[in-house]
Structure formats: C-alpha cells, structure tokens
Amino acid sequence: MPILGAYCVNIDYERCTHCGTCVEVCPYKVYEKDDENRVRIVNDMACVGCRICMEFCPNNATHIKPAEPEYFSRSLWTFQTVEHIHFQAQTGKYLLRGFGTSRIIPHFDDLVIIPSQLASPPPLDKYREDCDVSVIIGEETVKYPIKLKIPIIFGAMSFGALSKEAKMSLAIAAYKMGTIANTGEGGALNEEYPLVHGYNTLKELEASGKANPHPCNGGYLAVQWSTGRWGVNLDFLHNADAIEVKIGQGAKPGMGGHLLGKKVVEEVARVRGIPIGTDALSPPRYYDAISPEDLKVQIEIIKDITDHKVPILIKLGPSRPYHDVKIAVELGVDAISIDGMVGGTGASPESVTQHAGIPTIACIPPAVKALKDMGFYRKIKLIALGGIRNGVDAFKALALGADAVGIGTAAEIAMGCRACMACHQGICPYGITTNKPELRARLDPKKTSQRLANLLKAMTDEIKIFTMLSGHRSIKDLSKEDLRALTINAAAITGVKLAGLDRPYPQIWEDYQ
Amino acid sequence: MDVVAVSATDLIGLKLKSVSQKIKNILEENETVTVTNCDLLNGIASGLMRGEVIIKGSVGNYVGMLNSGAKLIIEGNVGKYIGDNMIKGEIIVKGNADYCAAPYCYGGIVIIKGTCGDFLGTMNKGASILVEKDAGNDLGTYMLAGNIILLRNAGERVGNYLISGRIFIRGKWKSLGNNTKIEDLSSDDIYFLQKFFSTYKIEAKPEEFTKIIADTDKPFYSKKS
Incomplete structure (x- = not known):
C-alpha cells in the first residue's frame, strides 16, 4: 500500500455487465461479486492505482481517479501523512513500498538544453549526418571491453524482485540494442546469459561455439557482487561480461536489499540459495570487507579469478559522491555507476526512499570532479542512474559529465508498469514484479523486449537530436556549457550556469567547470 | 610434489596474479602443490576447482575465496575471511583464524584447529x-x-x-x-x-x-x- 486510500474507485453500473473481469484481474481484492452475482466495490482503500481493471474491463465501466490531495486545507497533515500515521498506529510497522522518492527535488527538469546558434559551433543535421553515441568500458584495461552501441544500459534489478519473464525481456532487449542487462543481486537465471547473446538456451549457445568464452555476441550481461552474495559462484563470474560490485543504491542507500518472503518462491529460493518464503535482506555492508582496503583486495581477487578479462564496475548510492568516487578509483575499477535518490527499488522503507540521499543531478558533477582530480575522467567510465525517464534526461546527464546512463524504472514502465509503487507486494498485475505464475503469464518476453528496445531506440534518437542541435558530433564532446539551470537550486548544486545570468551560481562552483 | 616458493618479488607488490598462476600451472599436472613464504599474501588459492594446496606457515586474508572443489591445508594461522564464498571443497587450518572466517559459504567443509575471531x-x-x-x-x-x-x-x-x-x-x-x-x-x-x-x-x-x-x-x- 504505497498510499493508502489515495484512489477513488468507481463502477459505472449503466455500462457494467457484471462479467467479473475486474474481480478476476485485480490482485488487491478491491472488487467482489455479491450473492446475486453482481460486482461490488468492497475495499477501495486497497486500490493502488494500477488501473489493471480499466485495462481489462470490456465495457469501460471501471474508473480509477486520484483522491483529492487536500494539501491546502490540511497543511502539513496531508492525506498521505494522515494515512501513514494510521498505518503505523495500527500495525507498529514502518511503511514499505517500491519505486524511488516521490518528493519534488531538483531534477533534470530544472535544466534546459542550449541549442547552438552564432556563439558556438553550428548545429548538425540529425537526418543527414552521423552522431557517435558509442561508449567503451574497460578499453585499455581488460581483454574484452564492453562496446556499447548506445549510451544507455539497464540498471541492476534482481530476479525475485522482477519476474522471470521481465528478466528475460531485459536480456533480449539488451541483445537487440547492444547494451548491458544486469542480473542485480539475486543471482543469474539460466536464461539470461544465452538470451543476452542472442540464443534461446545455454545448450544452443554452447553449440554455437561463439559466445563462450568471450568476446560477446550482441548484448552484455553484468553480474552483481553484493553484500548478500546471492547465487554467486565461479560460473556466475566466469560467464559475466562485466562484474558490478554493489556498494549502495539510490532508493535506499546504506540499507542493503529487501526481498520480502512472499516473493521468495521455489525458483527464486533455488537461484539465491535460501529457504523458500524467507525475507532475503542483504546486509547494508560487506561482512567480508570492513574497509576500503579489504574491498580493494577483494576486487583484486575477483580480477585474479576471472583473469580480469571483463570490466569491473562499482555501484554507489547517493552519499558523498566526490569522496566516494575518489575511493572507488583507488579500488581499481573500470567504471563507476552512481545512483541518485530518485532511483527506484522493489521494496524499501518509505521514509528512507523519501529522505535519504541526494538528487541525481547533485551526484554527477562532484563525481566528475573526483575523476578529473584523479586523472581518470573518460578513462574510468561514469554511469549515471536515478530517475532517467527519456532521452532528454539522458542527454542532460551526459552533458553534466556522465559517459552513459542507466534506466530501471523507465524500463519497467516500458514493460507495462503503471507506477502504482506496490512492487513489494509481489502481486504486480502486469507480471513485472511478481512471481505468481498466473500474473507472470500476462507478460510476453518477446513483445515486451521489443517495447524495451523501442524505448532505447527512441531515447538514443533523442540524445542524438540534442547532441547535434548543440553543435556536437559525439556525446563525448558534451559539457555543462550545453545546459542552463532554470532554478537557483539547480544552478547551485550542479554548477550549471543560471539561465539569463549566464554564469555559475554561486561562483564557488566554477571549480567544476 | 611441486613447491611454489613465493619469491621476494611476488611479495613486494603482493603480486597475487603471479602466485596464482604458478599454483594453477602446477595443479594442471599434479594433484598437490605446496606454497611457502606467503604470510603477507592475500587471496591465495582462490577460485580453485580441484587439487590440494598445502600452505606452509601463516598466510594473509581471503585464503581460498570462492573455493570450488580444492582441498587447502594451512599449517599456520590465517588472516581474515578465510574460505569466503566457498562453494565446495575443504579448508583445514592448523592454527588460528582471524575475523569473519568462512563467510557467505554455499557449501564445503572448513575446519579450524585453533581459535577464531568474531563473525564466524x-x-x-x-x-x-x-x-x-x-x-x-x-x-x-x-x-x-x-x-x-x-x-x-x-x-x-x-x-x-x-x-x-x-x-x-x-x-x-x-x-x-x-x-x-x-x-x-x-x-x-x-x-x-x-x-x-x-x-x-x-x-x-x-x-x-x-x-x-x-x-x-x-x-x-x-x-x-
């Protein structure tokens, strides 16, 4: 229950034929049939706003509308706050939900893109000229670098948090678009590795003799080495096209992972190596690395075991990006992912999601400065994640200094998600964040992977449009000069010049130019 | 039985890679390898799938990480995180083990003849x-x-x-x-x-x-x- 009672549920009884479709498709038990076989709303407080009933209703008779916010009449005591307190008073529990922060914080919308006119190189022709959007990770450090065809990768989302079909869709889409699918911290599905390289099964892949060992065919599979170490073994590491060491994530930095017991079904339990039905809570820190020095040794051993053939990535949550990135550089990684507080998750205490961390646009400039100060900018690749919705956000992240961006929530939405934020309940009506067979059956990996590939293609086209209208032929040439800030807050935290003022605000941030 | 004597050069830069390669090369043709002078080395004998490694004296941290079938015998003390993320195999320590011995193991046997630190x-x-x-x-x-x-x-x-x-x-x-x-x-x-x-x-x-x-x-x- 992301926001209790936040939706008004209505049935238009002039249209309703009482066929019972809404009763059947709603996993939250909002509707029931009465003794006379008529459909009734029995629990509108349970509605999460997923609108699956509207999708399936053959008569367009069900309607879900947001409840009135009442922000003005109740000041601090908004509807959401009141219901939150009631929930805690009734249960003694803190509220869990999926997704990232819903607070209004400085984000990419506070920045605009500056087109090229007379004072800069002229714009290029998107329709008749080329634009380089490729990115190479580990170019000079590993035997098999990752050669991304597009500067957009899929962020880490684990099997268990996501359904098998959703994970398969991501792998197929990564193959189609030549980008990275990430196992997340829940171990790897048998299907992921062949699918990401364009084969249906491991057997088919092995018979081809092409993809194993490297170099890669099609997409790339990044595997995650995390604090829970779920499903990690030698094959897991040897089959990887990249290994990502997870330190934190945007939605719940400093908290580890949460996979509630209701989502730990037999196959998830098998892949993770844990008992069925138990909460899989990854620790917030590595038990086996109590200092950065230990972590450095651990990474050295991972490189030794895998002959450092593939890049090592590190994923940071939104904390102290400048200092964190400097330490990450010393650990000897090939790329650094940094996830802002807008980044999503399958389950997190709501208070943490709302209040811990810093915005994505505040993470990138200090990370860039750290890389520049260490002499590794553009050598160790910087990947920005957290609330990237489209090619415009992606362009702005690249102009702030990132080499590539990652999407997670946007990918879920492309798969059909309606952002009801109830992923943690494990009964996603669109078959994305559930492990129930009847709900998973609603998601077809072939169709869904095409939707994901379409999203990546459209986003890449948008990046090309903005790169070229800014007068650049390559995303590597983008800089903060291609942006202006619309608000003082955004200007202050990014170092981007304030629109109209045309200089950084305040001056101290000129250091980041 | 072949012996890998960890050289001074290996230890100066803690060159795990060169020691690992020596061990792997010997285990390709032999069942057992003995390693000496490695008390400052971390991560030795990690990720092995077969064979027996005997370590003379004490050794550093992360010994036998991701062990996947080898038998390791350490005749002295071991540092932190021995047998980290072991999948299968055996590790026998004749001395003491430091902090967080055998974390995240999916299987295998770890026997420590002496004491061990916190978070075993x-x-x-x-x-x-x-x-x-x-x-x-x-x-x-x-x-x-x-x-x-x-x-x-x-x-x-x-x-x-x-x-x-x-x-x-x-x-x-x-x-x-x-x-x-x-x-x-x-x-x-x-x-x-x-x-x-x-x-x-x-x-x-x-x-x-x-x-x-x-x-x-x-x-x-x-x-x-």
Whole structure:
C-alpha cells in the first residue's frame, strides 16, 4: 500500500455487465461479486492505482481517479501523512513500498538544453549526418571491453524482485540494442546469459561455439557482487561480461536489499540459495570487507579469478559522491555507476526512499570532479542512474559529465508498469514484479523486449537530436556549457550556469567547470 | 610434489596474479602443490576447482575465496575471511583464524584447529564449519543453512538473526542472538555429528553439544505478529 486510500474507485453500473473481469484481474481484492452475482466495490482503500481493471474491463465501466490531495486545507497533515500515521498506529510497522522518492527535488527538469546558434559551433543535421553515441568500458584495461552501441544500459534489478519473464525481456532487449542487462543481486537465471547473446538456451549457445568464452555476441550481461552474495559462484563470474560490485543504491542507500518472503518462491529460493518464503535482506555492508582496503583486495581477487578479462564496475548510492568516487578509483575499477535518490527499488522503507540521499543531478558533477582530480575522467567510465525517464534526461546527464546512463524504472514502465509503487507486494498485475505464475503469464518476453528496445531506440534518437542541435558530433564532446539551470537550486548544486545570468551560481562552483 | 616458493618479488607488490598462476600451472599436472613464504599474501588459492594446496606457515586474508572443489591445508594461522564464498571443497587450518572466517559459504567443509575471531560463518548458506577452540562474538550471524560446530566457548550474540541451519556448541556462550532457541539433538543431528567427527578424527561425542536453531524462519518484516 504505497498510499493508502489515495484512489477513488468507481463502477459505472449503466455500462457494467457484471462479467467479473475486474474481480478476476485485480490482485488487491478491491472488487467482489455479491450473492446475486453482481460486482461490488468492497475495499477501495486497497486500490493502488494500477488501473489493471480499466485495462481489462470490456465495457469501460471501471474508473480509477486520484483522491483529492487536500494539501491546502490540511497543511502539513496531508492525506498521505494522515494515512501513514494510521498505518503505523495500527500495525507498529514502518511503511514499505517500491519505486524511488516521490518528493519534488531538483531534477533534470530544472535544466534546459542550449541549442547552438552564432556563439558556438553550428548545429548538425540529425537526418543527414552521423552522431557517435558509442561508449567503451574497460578499453585499455581488460581483454574484452564492453562496446556499447548506445549510451544507455539497464540498471541492476534482481530476479525475485522482477519476474522471470521481465528478466528475460531485459536480456533480449539488451541483445537487440547492444547494451548491458544486469542480473542485480539475486543471482543469474539460466536464461539470461544465452538470451543476452542472442540464443534461446545455454545448450544452443554452447553449440554455437561463439559466445563462450568471450568476446560477446550482441548484448552484455553484468553480474552483481553484493553484500548478500546471492547465487554467486565461479560460473556466475566466469560467464559475466562485466562484474558490478554493489556498494549502495539510490532508493535506499546504506540499507542493503529487501526481498520480502512472499516473493521468495521455489525458483527464486533455488537461484539465491535460501529457504523458500524467507525475507532475503542483504546486509547494508560487506561482512567480508570492513574497509576500503579489504574491498580493494577483494576486487583484486575477483580480477585474479576471472583473469580480469571483463570490466569491473562499482555501484554507489547517493552519499558523498566526490569522496566516494575518489575511493572507488583507488579500488581499481573500470567504471563507476552512481545512483541518485530518485532511483527506484522493489521494496524499501518509505521514509528512507523519501529522505535519504541526494538528487541525481547533485551526484554527477562532484563525481566528475573526483575523476578529473584523479586523472581518470573518460578513462574510468561514469554511469549515471536515478530517475532517467527519456532521452532528454539522458542527454542532460551526459552533458553534466556522465559517459552513459542507466534506466530501471523507465524500463519497467516500458514493460507495462503503471507506477502504482506496490512492487513489494509481489502481486504486480502486469507480471513485472511478481512471481505468481498466473500474473507472470500476462507478460510476453518477446513483445515486451521489443517495447524495451523501442524505448532505447527512441531515447538514443533523442540524445542524438540534442547532441547535434548543440553543435556536437559525439556525446563525448558534451559539457555543462550545453545546459542552463532554470532554478537557483539547480544552478547551485550542479554548477550549471543560471539561465539569463549566464554564469555559475554561486561562483564557488566554477571549480567544476 | 611441486613447491611454489613465493619469491621476494611476488611479495613486494603482493603480486597475487603471479602466485596464482604458478599454483594453477602446477595443479594442471599434479594433484598437490605446496606454497611457502606467503604470510603477507592475500587471496591465495582462490577460485580453485580441484587439487590440494598445502600452505606452509601463516598466510594473509581471503585464503581460498570462492573455493570450488580444492582441498587447502594451512599449517599456520590465517588472516581474515578465510574460505569466503566457498562453494565446495575443504579448508583445514592448523592454527588460528582471524575475523569473519568462512563467510557467505554455499557449501564445503572448513575446519579450524585453533581459535577464531568474531563473525564466524556469517551468512553461511550450506557449509559445515568446525572450530576446535574458542570463537568470538556474533558466530553464525544471519546464517541461512549449513552447520557450525564449536568445541569450546563462544562470545556474545550466538546465531544472531539465524534463519535456518544448525549451531552445535560444546562449551559455553555469553549470550544468544535474536531469533534463536535451544533444541534437543535429534537422531539426525547425532548421526551427522558422529559421521563428521569420525571423518575428520575429532575427539568429541554428540551428546556433549547443545544445539541452537532459528526460532522462526521469518524474523524480519514478514514476521507474523
């Protein structure tokens, strides 16, 4: 229950034929049939706003509308706050939900893109000229670098948090678009590795003799080495096209992972190596690395075991990006992912999601400065994640200094998600964040992977449009000069010049130019 | 039997890669390799799938990380995190083990003849770990499967947030962790311990041990109130 009672549920009884479709498709038990076989709303407080009933209703008779916010009449005591307190008073529990922060914080919308006119190189022709959007990770450090065809990768989302079909869709889409699918911290599905390289099964892949060992065919599979170490073994590491060491994530930095017991079904339990039905809570820190020095040794051993053939990535949550990135550089990684507080998750205490961390646009400039100060900018690749919705956000992240961006929530939405934020309940009506067979059956990996590939293609086209209208032929040439800030807050935290003022605000941030 | 003598050059830069390569090369043609002079080296004998490695003297941290079938015998003391994330195989330490021995193991056997530090067998997911002398605090924290057998005393918070698996202690402990309870030994437990002691020539009798298990397998958010 992301926001209790936040939706008004209505049935238009002039249209309703009482066929019972809404009763059947709603996993939250909002509707029931009465003794006379008529459909009734029995629990509108349970509605999460997923609108699956509207999708399936053959008569367009069900309607879900947001409840009135009442922000003005109740000041601090908004509807959401009141219901939150009631929930805690009734249960003694803190509220869990999926997704990232819903607070209004400085984000990419506070920045605009500056087109090229007379004072800069002229714009290029998107329709008749080329634009380089490729990115190479580990170019000079590993035997098999990752050669991304597009500067957009899929962020880490684990099997268990996501359904098998959703994970398969991501792998197929990564193959189609030549980008990275990430196992997340829940171990790897048998299907992921062949699918990401364009084969249906491991057997088919092995018979081809092409993809194993490297170099890669099609997409790339990044595997995650995390604090829970779920499903990690030698094959897991040897089959990887990249290994990502997870330190934190945007939605719940400093908290580890949460996979509630209701989502730990037999196959998830098998892949993770844990008992069925138990909460899989990854620790917030590595038990086996109590200092950065230990972590450095651990990474050295991972490189030794895998002959450092593939890049090592590190994923940071939104904390102290400048200092964190400097330490990450010393650990000897090939790329650094940094996830802002807008980044999503399958389950997190709501208070943490709302209040811990810093915005994505505040993470990138200090990370860039750290890389520049260490002499590794553009050598160790910087990947920005957290609330990237489209090619415009992606362009702005690249102009702030990132080499590539990652999407997670946007990918879920492309798969059909309606952002009801109830992923943690494990009964996603669109078959994305559930492990129930009847709900998973609603998601077809072939169709869904095409939707994901379409999203990546459209986003890449948008990046090309903005790169070229800014007068650049390559995303590597983008800089903060291609942006202006619309608000003082955004200007202050990014170092981007304030629109109209045309200089950084305040001056101290000129250091980041 | 071939011997890898870790050279001064290896140790100056702690060149794990060169030592690992030597060990792997020898194990390709031999069953056993002996390694000497490696007391400052971290991560030795990691990720091996077969063979026997005998380490003379003491050794650094992360020995046998991701061991996937090899038998490691360390004749001295070991540093932190021995057997980290082991999948299968055997590790026998004749001296003491430092902090967080055998964390994140999915399987295999770890035997420590001396004492061990805090956080022994953390997040154990299937290994059987035996310590002949005392263990520190937080033994078996967040263990999900497998067995920990302690022949002497343990410190605070034994089995903290245990989910599953068994802890057998012959001595005393300062305190039990959250979500633990004591249960009588079953016939399965006695059979397991007898077989284990007989295989590894441990002088102990099952009935001398107390068994500690999880109170519930849902101690976190999904706990039934």
